[in-house]
Amino acid sequence: MAYIRIEAEVIGNIVIGSTPIIANHIESADSISGSMLRGALAGIWSPDDAGNEDFLSFFCRDDIRFRGLFPIPSGTDGTDFLTNSHFPFQMPLSAFGCKYDAGMGRGGHGFIDGALNSLAAGMTCPHCHAPLKQCRDTSYYYMLSGKPKPITTKKEIYIYHGTERSTKRAKNAALYSYTSVRNGERFLGWLTGTQERIDCFWKRLRESARVSMKNDSEIEANLRIGRAKKRRGYLRCTMKKIAPDADREETLHPLFSREANPKLRSDNRLIIMLQTPAIVYDRLFRPLTTLRPDDFFSESKLKDKVTEVNGRTFSATTVIDGWSGVHKLPRVPEIAVAAGSTFVFTLNTAAVDHEGEALEELKKIQADGIGERKNEGYGQILINPPFHRGEGKWLP
Structure with missing residues (x-):
């Protein structure tokens, strides 16, 4: 590529x-x-x-x-x-932060990853003991000295x-x-x-x-x-x-950079996050509002080696519309799975025994993306991005 x-x-x-x-x-x-x-x-x-x-x-x-x-x-x-x-990196929907002062840097109280900690939704902020809320904004971050740092527009x-x-x-x-x-x-x-x-x-x-x-x-x-x-x-x-x-x-490629490169976790978890909205249809051409293993791995060698973790899906929907400059008309709205949506799967041990082959397959899946209109940037995914490589503890 x-x-x-x-x-x-x-x-x-x-x-x-x-x-x-x-x-x-x-x-x-x-x-x-x-x-x-x-x-x-x-x-x-x-x-x-x-x-x-x-x-x-x-x-x-x-x-x-x-x-x-x-x-x-x-x-x-x-x-x-x-x-x-x-x-x-897009901020994942699996992030839970303080109800009153969520965020990283500038006094923000930080986040905890619900994809790794099943108790995140019911926890309280360690700084002010306020309840936590799910992150639903479209913010971005990057990794600096091993810690996520927010990007503010x-x-x-x-x-x-x-x-x-x-x-x-x-x-x-x-x-x-x-x-x-x-x-x-x-x-x-x-x-x-x-x-x-x-x-x-x-x-x-x-x-x-x-x-x-x-x-x-x-x-x-x-x-x-x-x-x-x-x-x-x-x-x-x-x-x-x-x-x-x-x-x-491996420093400049958008999907194979050292930070964004897929990595295997020691617990065999595959956490897939949407960097951009994904437009995906089922066999009856109905838009999907959440994604399952077959939607990512249907044409991969890992198809039968990935299972879903129940209760660890953090997704939302959005509407993709716009304006056609050629036809001077609004484009047909399409329902998509929102950017930041996060899905947790488990990779079985047989695939992990061949770590090199598994990583190559994950790179191909990440490079190709998912769904329709991929030439317009939709359906970009990241597999085990840095936010999901910890142990489910408070960040930063």
Whole structure:
């Protein structure tokens, strides 16, 4: 698998599209979906080449997978993040934190992992003895010195109030507010595909898109993202094509990095967490709201070697919608299993006896993902990520 790494910085401010939480307020999302990234890259393509065979294979088929852009720390912390090849992990729904002061860092009371501790839901905070609540936000973290550190996306709130000049009264539907991602915030993401298709995409990107070349393996481009993209800021992106032999270092690949690489636990538990929402249907084309071993391992050699742990599923649903720039119409909403959903399985001892083979299978499963629209970044999974490698004790 070959890939292109994208480092992005917000210039101005952007509103990453999301469903209004109330009628006249829009809350910007913390990450940029693969679908939105795909549309932004297609938007800088030359109109003369839009719709040809290469364009369709890149943007409408599964030749290139747009993994999306995830938040990373800003400023010098962001530079250290990239230098040390950290990975931005989605916070799992199995995390339980203090009802009044959940969170890591800045005085937060921390979390306990319900996937490893069956008593987490009934415990109290060790700092203030308040009851615990399940983490349901879309925050991210990365590992620093063996401990999870939160990634905070800084935002600003804007209020718009329009008035009629003649009456000095508010216009109809002219009072609303929104949050936007602040200037200087940074994101990290990837495009993946076979070496042949990535090379072809890179060549066409240099020839057909509105980009500037830094060198043979590095391109700069400005992408318009989110709502009212013509009136607000943009993303200044640096795209780097990673050489094939760089995979051996296991430092830059989004799914095989040292932090995100699947690892086997001593208790043979497999804890699978959704990094992005997963759109999965059953045989009757009904959307699934939770996932079982067959949904992950149906085509794997581990199919008959994984069993579900009862009572250790932490899942939620979300609705995936959006706007089709081609048809100028809303996209059909789809029910998906939400990002952060966590599923606990057990790997039997026969598979663990062949640890190397089991790990290779887990890497393939993690790299491929699950469900529909994987080329738009949906269905990305992580197997035994760092949050789930402890013993179920209080973190950090």
